[in-house]
Amino acid sequence: MSQSSKPPKPPTPPSPSPAPVPTSADVARLAGVSRATVSYVLNNAEAVRISEPTRRKVREAAEELGYVPHAAARSLRAGHTRIVLLPTSHVPIGPLYSTFLNELQWALRGLDYTVVQYGSLGLTGDEAARAWAELRPVAVLSLGEIALSAHNVATLKRAGARAVLTMGPQAVPGAHALLMDQAEVGARAAEHLVERGRRRIGVVVPEEEGLGLFSTPRLEGARSVAGAEIVALRMAYSEESAAELAQRWGSLGLDAAFAYNDEYAMLLMRAFQDVGLRVPEDVAVMGADDLLIGRLLRPRLSTVQIEMPTGERLAALVDEAVREPAAAVRRHDLMAAVAVPRDST
Amino acid sequence: MSQSSKPPKPPTPPSPSPAPVPTSADVARLAGVSRATVSYVLNNAEAVRISEPTRRKVREAAEELGYVPHAAARSLRAGHTRIVLLPTSHVPIGPLYSTFLNELQWALRGLDYTVVQYGSLGLTGDEAARAWAELRPVAVLSLGEIALSAHNVATLKRAGARAVLTMGPQAVPGAHALLMDQAEVGARAAEHLVERGRRRIGVVVPEEEGLGLFSTPRLEGARSVAGAEIVALRMAYSEESAAELAQRWGSLGLDAAFAYNDEYAMLLMRAFQDVGLRVPEDVAVMGADDLLIGRLLRPRLSTVQIEMPTGERLAALVDEAVREPAAAVRRHDLMAAVAVPRDST
DNA sequence: TTGAAAGCGTTACCAT
């Protein structure tokens, strides 16, 4: 090997040969046709008629080379993507929510979108919006874990997003609002307890970080109910923390607990029983989310059932917003909450 | 304000104007420099020295235009991406798993990867591999929900993937194997029950689709234990199904149940109690995953604790595989399972 | 210190 004008390309220093990725040009060469023809065949272009022998040759060449088109090049050329960006934080919100997320993802795939879940924990609205915009998503569906400003929405739209949707308690200017006000949940719980004759209600606020977006509105919702006196109580998702709270319950002078959700409720109810408090005689306990496990304890747990939109419904909403971004930015009320009385209240 | 050569920009007419996305050329024009300079400034190129005034001009122009670089164009030029592709199915596997997934995502972001979660439910290995390859991920981390063949791995590598990692019970040729054999779980459970003097064990197999990847190895693991007779029992995640199973339990002649995981175990245990069977006297019940809720029922649920790798650990493994794909494809044993005896056995 | 230009992989128009 003699030295040519080009330096002997060092074979990617540390590792061996990264073996070049086959391109449509490679396929064309092997099939003995042009790149355009390859494109036509592989995309089943209907505007152009290609002879059957040629089609087969192209297909075989592609197969032999293991050719797979390059999504980035394709969307660069197309001028747009089919990416729906789904910001997420690391918060384990519970089974209800993750089931919903999975459904949504599945439904969007069915509509031919590529779902990119982008971990955005710790980013500010500005940083997040910029990072998301780099991917040129056709739509952004923020589940409310990041607080978006009108300016952030503008950034995303300038980057080509045809729709920005936010799910949460309040609307953001410029974005479609999918309203899901967790305050409803707190309100339904407190109303139910008041109906049952309870007056002084302790509302559990999880110590776990990141749940504030849910727990604060739930607390406020409870506060909004007439006839009830509300006391906020911090508690962690652990037996120790629940035991500690149950221990000092007597000194609080409360007659009911609304425990954020069923899991915290079960924890607390068990702790109550362990210190000799009777449920519901001494203290009523109410959960939320209507998880199956809430029915396994005795007494059965009263709860607030939340009707989440189906993933399919939401996917359709996204699709509609993408297809018709002209339509005035709309608000949808997506959440309904209803008390489910069982035996703990 | 008089009219200039440019027409008075219509204030975003209803639909037709998708308002062009600003490019680096626009920034260059506004700042009065070349595109190259823009790139240097925005990427803090160290090889080139740019005057401070120029830098400021460029930054201000970018700011004013709301310019955000185009990730696809960038990676097309660079010849590689920082995408780690994470195939997912729609199965709600439980809190343990989703917490882990979130951790992993967060850790990968910290390593400057972009995590793309790709819903692959219903795709065959071939279809999935092709779809993933289009994104030119630098790494694919398959959690085992899709069965990958050696050929699929080859497809991905030809498309530029520097690492393909599979998490699951068995290794795939060409891929790094992160072994997590769920059979361990079943084995630990059965061993524990045998130690407690049980001989005929019913193993619950969830009817829910998609759990087979976990439930089958757990069942097989139980079968592998000497001294126990195993009977597979199908059951759905519902009170009705559990009740039905409890109803005919007497006719089965079994003295213990290993219930797939803690949630199924709790469901079944409650159903046992409702039909008058005593736990653990009449029947021992064992769960898996060591969920907190398992401690809330009485008797407390014996379980198998699984030590999942931390998201951070796994992210580091991915990073290492990407940086050094030359290193022989390795196997890592990532899972440890240990029985946690409580009161239900 | 800055600018001109090539090229990454695709697709769509316009010739042939």
Add this chain to the structure above:
DNA sequence: ATGGTAACGCTTTCAA
């Protein structure tokens, strides 16, 4: 029925 070619937005030599 096919092929040539330009263009998408960006980075990066190379030259000035």
